[in-house]
Amino acid sequence: MLFTSYAFVGFLALTLTAYYLVPGRWQWPLLLAASYGFYWAASPWYLLFILVTTASAYGVSLKLADLSGEQRAYLAAHKDLTREEKRAYRAGIKKRKWAWLLACLFLNIGILSVSKYTNFVIRSFNALTGRGLGPVDMIVPMGISFYTFQTVGYVIDVYRDRQPVQRDFFKLALFVSFFPQLVQGPISRYGQLSQTLFTPHKFAEKAFSFGLMRILWGYFKKVVLADRLLPAVTALTGDGTYAGAYVLAAMLLYAFELYCDFTGGIDIAIGVGEAMGIRMPENFDLPYFSKNITEYWKRWHITMGTWFTDYIFYPVSVCRPMLRLSKWSREHLGQAVGKRVTVYLASFIVWLTTGIWHGAAWNFVVWGLANWAVIMVSQELAPLYERFHRRFALRGKAPYEAFQVVRTVLLVSAIRMFDCYRDVPLTFAMLKSLFTRFDPRVFTDGSLLGLGLDGADWLVLTLGLAVVLAVSLYKLKRGGIREALYEKPPAVFYGAMGALLVCTVVFGAYGAGYDVTRFIYDRF
Amino acid sequence: MKGRRWPAALGVALGVLGILYLAQRLLVPKYQTGVVEGSMVAEYYRERVDHDLIFIGDCEVYENFSPVTLWEDYGISSYIRGSAQQLPWQSYYLLEDTLRHETPKVVVYNVQALRFSRPQSEAYNRMTIDGMRWGPAKVRCILASMTEDEHFIEYLFPLLRYHDRWGELTGDDVEHLFAKDPVTHAGYYMRADVKPQTGFPAPQALADYTFGDMPMDYLGRMADLCREKGVELILIKAPIEYPYWYDQWDGQAAAFAAEQGLTYLNLIPLRQEIGLDMTRDTYDAGLHLNVRGAEKLAAWFGGWLLERIDLPDRRGEPAYDAVWEEKTALYDAMKQQQYAEIEQYGELVTFGANAVEG
Numbered sequence: 043m044l045f046t047s048y049a050f051v052g053f054l055a056l057t058l059t060a061y062y063l064v065p066g067r068w069q070w071p072l073l074l075a076a077s078y079g080f081y082w083a084a085s086p087w088y089l090l091f092i093l094v095t096t097a098s099a100y101g102v103s104l105k106l107a108d109l110s111g112e113q114r115a116y117l118a119a120h121k122d123l124t125r126e127e128k129r130a131y132r133a134g135i136k137k138r139k140w141a142w143l144l145a146c147l148f149l150n151i152g153i154l155s156v157s158k159y160t161n162f163v164i165r166s167f168n169a170l171t172g173r174g175l176g177p178v179d180m181i182v183p184m185g186i187s188f189y190t191f192q193t194v195g196y197v198i199d200v201y202r203d204r205q206p207v208q209r210d211f212f213k214l215a216l217f218v219s220f221f222p223q224l225v226q227g228p229i230s231r232y233g234q235l236s237q238t239l240f241t242p243h244k245f246a247e248k249a250f251s252f253g254l255m256r257i258l259w260g261y262f263k264k265v266v267l268a269d270r271l272l273p274a275v276t277a278l279t280g281d282g283t284y285a286g287a288y289v290l291a292a293m294l295l296y297a298f299e300l301y302c303d304f305t306g307g308i309d310i311a312i313g314v315g316e317a318m319g320i321r322m323p324e325n326f327d328l329p330y331f332s333k334n335i336t337e338y339w340k341r342w343h344i345t346m347g348t349w350f351t352d353y354i355f356y357p358v359s360v361c362r363p364m365l366r367l368s369k370w371s372r373e374h375l376g377q378a379v380g381k382r383v384t385v386y387l388a389s390f391i392v393w394l395t396t397g398i399w400h401g402a403a404w405n406f407v408v409w410g411l412a413n414w415a416v417i418m419v420s421q422e423l424a425p426l427y428e429r430f431h432r433r434f435a436l437r438g439k440a441p442y443e444a445f446q447v448v449r450t451v452l453l454v455s456a457i458r459m460f461d462c463y464r465d466v467p468l469t470f471a472m473l474k475s476l477f478t479r480f481d482p483r484v485f486t487d488g489s490l491l492g493l494g495l496d497g498a499d500w501l502v503l504t505l506g507l508a509v510v511l512a513v514s515l516y517k518l519k520r521g522g523i524r525e526a527l528y529e530k531p532p533a534v535f536y537g538a539m540g541a542l543l544v545c546t547v548v549f550g551a552y553g554a555g556y557d558v559t560r561f562i563y564d565r566f
Numbered sequence: 567m568k569g570r571r572w573p574a575a576l577g578v579a580l581g582v583l584g585i586l587y588l589a590q591r592l593l594v595p596k597y598q599t600g601v602v603e604g605s606m607v608a609e610y611y612r613e614r615v616d617h618d619l620i621f622i623g624d625c626e627v628y629e630n631f632s633p634v635t636l637w638e639d640y641g642i643s644s645y646i647r648g649s650a651q652q653l654p655w656q657s658y659y660l661l662e663d664t665l666r667h668e669t670p671k672v673v674v675y676n677v678q679a680l681r682f683s684r685p686q687s688e689a690y691n692r693m694t695i696d697g698m699r700w701g702p703a704k705v706r707c708i709l710a711s712m713t714e715d716e717h718f719i720e721y722l723f724p725l726l727r728y729h730d731r732w733g734e735l736t737g738d739d740v741e742h743l744f745a746k747d748p749v750t751h752a753g754y755y756m757r758a759d760v761k762p763q764t765g766f767p768a769p770q771a772l773a774d775y776t777f778g779d780m781p782m783d784y785l786g787r788m789a790d791l792c793r794e795k796g797v798e799l800i801l802i803k804a805p806i807e808y809p810y811w812y813d814q815w816d817g818q819a820a821a822f823a824a825e826q827g828l829t830y831l832n833l834i835p836l837r838q839e840i841g842l843d844m845t846r847d848t849y850d851a852g853l854h855l856n857v858r859g860a861e862k863l864a865a866w867f868g869g870w871l872l873e874r875i876d877l878p879d880r881r882g883e884p885a886y887d888a889v890w891e892e893k894t895a896l897y898d899a900m901k902q903q904q905y906a907e908i909e910q911y912g913e914l915v916t917f918g919a920n921a922v923e924g
Binding site: 496 | 575585586688716726
């Protein structure tokens, strides 16, 4: 059931209605039933996967909590133990907890890896060895990356004693399967989401209408803009026909398509939560206003970034082999180089994982490593930038900041081309053509009208993107636009919602004549 | 919600519904120029008198029989509930819909569409179904007709289907926002131009000539419904050779009719008797008759029908005279207009699929 399907709109309307009609204590069980219904509609087989993940997380987290409790009780009952004895006891418990955690990670990351990456491994093996192993018909459950990461994060938090265990299986099941975030995130943390997920909510006009407005805004971005851009992006990135200046067009159009697609989906997800009084973490913070790529990655897909930081970067940075490597490199390579080795290596692992997470193809691996390389080079050049800024005093000046923003957008868009083209060599060839076959006339001679979009489409896109830009600028300068509209007479607030609805229904690229498009991040 | 916000929310909601309603009226195709077939089904509901004879079927009825001729020659009040690529289940539900409004003495069904075993085309579905009035027949017709990519809700709210027509709106869409002009003459689609029949591709052998279960089931339901309502059902095959009407199909239609005690009339072998001259009586090289051919066929068929069934001559009944006088005047005027265009331009300009808005 796609967010953009009529079935989902009907499902959502029924769920929201039922949510406020049932007694408060039945709200979260209703959401669990709705979430499993949502997942069942995608495929009954998927339920098996999510149940295994839920059951394993439930069992292991209980065991981890019990071991922590056992440790606390033992140490409380044996206050006379020496420090060494306490340390030895803790080490024993930790070892047992680690074994349980490892089993849980092995199972869940294993399911994720096998379902998503088996064919990637087979293809790579064939390419390397020249063999012709056939692909395996794997079931890849919808949103498996998202719910696996969310669940694994919860288990690790329990392991670290940062999160009290949830002893109600069904509540944990709802956390894992909560339908708005099941498909493409955001990746919630249990401690945050559980604060509002299980508590009863009375109907509140403001929260409900804010949620609806955000849902409509999400649909507007997805259906009016992203899906209308799709034919042009598909044409431009198809087979390498469109080179030179067309690659620049592809970079920019795909940048907007992906932004509208992904933020649109997240807006729908968060808006659904808001309409029910449930708070989910924000996933974007105006990423295209970032002045450098490091900042960009702090503002794009925030929940994924923080997940990788908390559950991969930090653990890898402080794991025993890494500490040993750090020590060795400082001793043998000097302080300056030595201190960078672990950071570089941990970052490398994070970006490699990020790339693989995004897709089972070498394109994504190269995409991840390209991001890593650019970020590392930026960090190395930081002192140089500093000197430049001190000398020319450009910092804070609007034209220079605009230049930084445009530069960052172009940079991330160029790297993102690995996501678009068929394979890595073609991507490199097309990026190269930007410099060897660039003909700016394609932007003015009507060539872009031959990409599956006519003049009316471009008009809608231009106006729609102008609205998105205006709303983003408003948020940047003054804060949330919904709050501002809510302060105006009610007719203005509801009128804006009505306008969004009408524009989405009339100008949306959906229905007969359009391919039903999944959200781009569904496939992750 | 605070009391003072309710009225605004309600007001905006009503305003949005109004805008969406107007948008729907504007964006739904009007089928007034060019492809007018989408207007045919709805036009039936404008009829002011009942009919003794109803034709049901695809272009082989709505382009080949002239109800005005049936009226002028025999005083038969008839109507063609035809639509492009009308599938058997659609014919059944149109019949069910018709019999809710009136009870004719005879229903004539053209069997050409029995060759279709499953839903075919969204565009044709829309042209047949959109014009039906809402009721159980329309709901069931939609459910039976939808192709894989169609959604019931898009029939319920056609704006969801036609929302993207904003880029192709024409003067017709504005002019006919709330009211449409008739495009048929008691369901007959008139073409006065001539394009002689020269020949058709040789028929290709089929792997299986058996009509599918679905069309035969609906044909059976048509027979049952007519029996139940005391209506005589006659099956015909229009005198059109292409698409090819195989002997095996003909045999099945005849066998069904015999089994059900119905009359089945294949008009293809009777073309000479009817007086059809396919070098002059067709406008598209033999696929459909022009008005000259349709009048010949109606004249012959009316006589044939009256030899078998006692249909009243309604001429002289004031209510019928008034209606048919109007229809006949419109019919004659359009025929003259078409002849005039042909004389002036050598072809039709404001009529036909490629017509421009007049």
